[in-house]
Amino acid sequence: MEQVKSLKDYPAEVQAEVKQVREVVATLHEQLLKWNLVVWTAGNISQRLHTADLMVIKPSGMRYESLTPESMVVTDLNGNVVDGLAAPSSDTLSHAYIYRHMPNVYGVVHTHSTYATAWGATGQNIPCGLTMMGDEFGGPVPIGPFKLIGSEAIGEGVVETLKKYPHSPAVIMQNHGPFTIGKDAEAAVKAAAMTEEVAHTMWAAKQLGQIIEIDPEDIAKLNDRYTNVYGQH
Numbered sequence: 001m002e003q004v005k006s007l008k009d010y011p012a013e014v015q016a017e018v019k020q021v022r023e024v025v026a027t028l029h030e031q032l033l034k035w036n037l038v039v040w041t042a043g044n045i046s047q048r049l050h051t052a053d054l055m056v057i058k059p060s061g062m063r064y065e066s067l068t069p070e071s072m073v074v075t076d077l078n079g080n081v082v083d084g085l086a087a088p089s090s091d092t093l094s095h096a097y098i099y100r101h102m103p104n105v106y107g108v109v110h111t112h113s114t115y116a117t118a119w120g121a122t123g124q125n126i127p128c129g130l131t132m133m134g135d136e137f138g139g140p141v142p143i144g145p146f147k148l149i150g151s152e153a154i155g156e157g158v159v160e161t162l163k164k165y166p167h168s169p170a171v172i173m174q175n176h177g178p179f180t181i182g183k184d185a186e187a188a189v190k191a192a193a194m195t196e197e198v199a200h201t202m203w204a205a206k207q208l209g210q211i212i213e214i215d216p217e218d219i220a221k222l223n224d225r226y227t228n229v230y231g232q233h
């Protein structure tokens with residue numbers, strides 16, 4: 001049987017990174033409240049380390065206002081706790097699955113943000129009818145399969161869905177809510193905020209009439225410009 005190491009068994013550089021990532025992950029949860037992406041305790045953030053196959057994730061069921069760097073939980077990429085006093089998030093095994101199968105991903109976020117989750121309840125991809133969707137998602141925001149909570153099944157659903165939508169940093173799990181990814185936890189939080197924004201706008205558009213979807217060639221150009229030209233390089 002695999003021996004689970006304690007954080008004390010890891011080198012000093014790993015312990016130093018854990019300290020820094022605990023701060024980052026604890027503080028970023030404030031952004032979920034700021035952007036109105038969560039209610040009560042329903043959502044979580046994690047970030048993977050660069051110095052070891054470990055991640056830092058929110059403790060399960062704790063109010064965002066009470067989160068501190070010390071209350072964050074450190075697990076390995078099989079979801080085993082290596083440091084922390086609290087039980088880790090219900091979605092730990094799914095975050096770990098995503099990190100194991102998507103080596104460029106270092107941040108994962110889950111929310112139940114209202115409009116994105118409403119699309120999830122209908123099982124419909126959010127169609128790409130906005131230039132910002134071409135920019136941010138490179139196409140529609142996809143719906144992932146329905147999966148029960150607590151195992152790595154949600155992570156499998158996210159990874160399988162993103163194989164079909166490789167430019168999207170978001171999957172809205174059917175009947176559940178968005179899971180977003182990024183090069184770090186902050187990028188995944190940004191993707192969660194953008195998912196909710198476009199979910200809201202496209203919901204409003206649907207009330208007004210038929211959606212005009214953007215041509216896939218133009219979506220590719222938008223996504224390329226946003227990825228390679230937009231912002232400071």
Ligand SMILES: O=C(CO)[C@@H](O)[C@@H](O)COP(=O)(O)O
Nearest residue numbers: 041042043044060061089090
């Ligand atoms: O999605 C769900 C439940 O529907 C959970 O991810 C959410 O409530 C957050 O749980 P944790 O507090 O991270 O264990």
